[in-house]
Amino acid sequence: MPRQRTIRARPESAPPAALRLAREAAGPGLRRIHGLHALRTATVLAGAVALARLTGALIETGERDGLALGLVLGLALTCALAGAGLGAAIEGRSAVLEAEVGVRLIDAAQARLASMPARAAGELPRGALIAGLQRHPGALARLVVGHAAARRMMALGPVLTAATLALVSWQAALALLLATPVMIVFFALVGGMIRERAVAQEAALGRLATQFADRVRALPTILAAHGLAHETEKLDRRLAAYAEGTMGVLAVAFLNAGVLDFFASLTIAILAVFLGLGHLGLAEIPGFAGLALWQSLLILLLAPEFFAPFRRYAELYHAKAEGEAAADALAWAFAQETTAGTSAAAPSLAEPGVRGLVLPHAGPVPDFDLPRTGLVALTGPSGAGKSTLLRVFAGVEAPLAGAVLLPAEGPRTWVSLDTPIPAGTLRHALVDGSVATPEAAARAAAALGLADDPHWPGGLDAPVRAGAENLSGGQRVRVAVARLLLRPGIAFCDEPTAKLDPGNAARVRQALRAASRDRLVVVATHDPALAAFADRRVRLGAALPERQAA
Template identity: 35%
Template sequence: MTAQPIAADATPAQWLKTALSPRKRIMALASGLVIADAVPAVGFAAGLGLAVGALPQGFSHALPGAALAVVSLLARGLLTQAANRVAARAARAVKGDLRRQALNGAFSSRLSDAETMTATHEGVEALDGHVSRFLPARTAAAVTPLLLIAATAVVSSFTAGILLFTLAPFVIGMALTGMAAGAESRRQFQALERLSGLFLDRIRALPAILAFQAETQQTAVIARASENLAQRTSKVLKIAFLSSAILEFFSALAVALVAVYCGFNLLKLLPFPAPEQLSLTRAFFLLALAPEVYAPMRRLAAAYHDRQAAEAAAPSLRQLTEDVGAAPARPPLPANAPAIAFRQVGVAYEAGAPVLSGFNLNIAPGATVALLGASGSGKSSLLHLFLGLAPLTEGEVEVGGVLLSDHPDLTAWIAWAGQSPVVVPGTLAENIALAWRGAPSGRVMEAAARAGFTGDLNRAIDERGGGLSGGERRRLGLARAFLKPAPILLLDEPTANLDAASEAAMRPVIRAAAEGRTTLIATHSDAVAEMADVVVRL
């Protein structure tokens, strides 16, 4: 099912209405079952009134009324159960639709990782109460009281007037509290997004936090964010409790007015001419039905927070699920090593000065370029441009006639070997094969041999690289580069922290890996740089 197009300037409420439209039939069924509860409510009040009115004539005369009341109660129970099940099905369907849209529309770059995580979990779950509780309650609150007041008017027009008049405070009270709760709910959801972002960023930076012994300081930062979220949540709950208290007060007051009128009418003690004379049966009918008039309003008040939570999450959900346009088709893999051209390239991260600015370089097809420079000069950042790990803030990079800004995902073109290759629990062969899933075992063995592995490829390796020396970890990255049929090779400090003998043994492997490929090597080693066709000092 697909939703209707959503206007760019749509409000959260309008976006929710359009986003939920594919499931409007099942939601309408849930609302209809809730409204149908009015029929057994009238039946219960009528049965109770008939039973009480017939008691003076004997217990047997009260049995028909009592039976009607019992049957009505059973019918209400069945209707409530059916309405809850259908509403739950509608909520599951809506959440499933949104999650599928998020996966198909693929997590647009307009949201950060933290916002994406919060929207896909907390935001989508916020729609559960909105669909399963608030929407049926809102429809029932608009229709059921009027139906019950109409039934009341058949017996007592004056009592129906009392009930109709006392509905006004409900509408005014819910409008006022709704406006206040809406802003607070949005601020609470934003605080939740910020806390999620803090957790995600701190988990990513955990090694650095431990290395700099910043655990206490970061704990304080997270504690402040958690306290801010708790305060926002408390404000939302205060408004919810206040609105419920106000509505309960007016509901009790309205029922009390009906009770006073019925009692004084039966006793003929009204201080004004009675517009009608009530019997005991009619009075009990009115007394039993009066609370039912306000029950849908009380349910709506209890579920009103679900609406505010859904509208608070709507902006993030909208950015997550709306169509961002078709992604450009990936360019085909070049048959030969491509040329690479850097034109006035600049790299700048969010914090700090630009790492690179105005960088120019032309690399011939199949050439090897060594990037030399001090730490922080931008060697790794140039390599990371091809992997989408560094932002291209200025200029352009052209790879084999393809602009990197138009096709930022060129990972299929690239074989990569970094300083610390990722290691997963498994065998050495399985770790090498991460570069090419499904590679024939013969190709894996050939890549391992070219990288210098002569031992058993089935030896076990843990997630920390246990069983591999520093040189073997470098060879693991190069073995993956040998295995992957990519025309570009990127090497980031392939001989860092190796002694002279190990580096000398590694250089022929690097030279072999670079054959037939356009290669960029970020290194501090002059010996490695001597193997390159071009040396660039940053």
């Protein structure tokens, strides 16, 4: 089936797709973690009741025997072991789920990179990209797993604890509930501060990683210019800025935890004083006087449990800011290509060709048809968009608008000065990735003058070093054209004769002409001799394409 590409307008504002994807990936597993948290809380509450009854009975009556005490002791131990086991299961499952979410995000980012237009991918800062893919998925996973579970338990845990306390003293439960708004207000106050510092921290990391990657690439030039000390000083400043941002986030997180511990300790101390006064008969405080010893012990045992979810949330509060900053930093990987109701209409093509195409940096392209076989030459002055249009055909560049319909699906072959060539021998470079026979490879090498190249002796056994560093630009192009002859499908060639002497340029023209007899070959060229060979010529910048009969 022919392949048609349509380009749609991007929405001006889109929801955080990275955060949405992370939440979708974490959803089922997170519900199980919430269930385990609720079960653990219920187990801890039951254990606290059993322990308070046991301790109260031992202190008040001094009895150490009896079936009832044995049952209570067994229940307390069982609840303690079950709570510990559930806690370990929660931590283990949370770690596994965070890893799964992180892998899902990395896979999605890699898929986005693979489908991204070459120019757009090349414009991404390499250092920040690499550092971000190592850091941001994990931060986002902690937000949607660890922080989300802590937030849910901050709502559920204290309610269950207060409900249990209300069975003994609703006044004590009310006293704990009254301390809750203070902590929530403080969470809201620190939220903006820690968010700003987390964003600054991520920005500092991106600048540091980008500068480091750029300086590694330019290291030979830096050494030649004796600029190593200067560049080291600049990197040190970037590193210090990142360290300062990290310490800023941690400082706010520690402040948050410290204030929470202060209010929790103060509340528990007040409860202990009220209970002590009631037991000593020094004050008749409603809800705190006339209680049995086990009831007072239960209040003191459950008061720290009431504040435990808040403490856990405070420990992970910085994860919220870091995760949201990571979601913003990953926006490039999860940008929405289309959104319902915002798409721009694109022409529908009944025949292979180009309609209404607008290229980045080059502007509109005249409409033209594409034959199923033959040689099509894209001509025009430098900067007219020939190479960009060729990349659009090949699927590695995206136009701003318009539609392209290629004659057929199937493999594509790209020919240019930077065509990758594997290390090994010429024979290996020609047949790599194809089913060509040794005889076909020998014919292709001979047709391009590679079998007896005096500057590259050895014939099909001529060596190819890593990165093809021992080949000239012209030799690279001729190897790429020879590989084209051994592969089926549409071929796209960017200036295939630009670096060749007249003899080798003539060989390339003849090879492309021969290949176009049973497939479509599209070339971007300034070579008038190659354009004269073309069955169809499209001059960019002109109102209409030039056509030439075969």
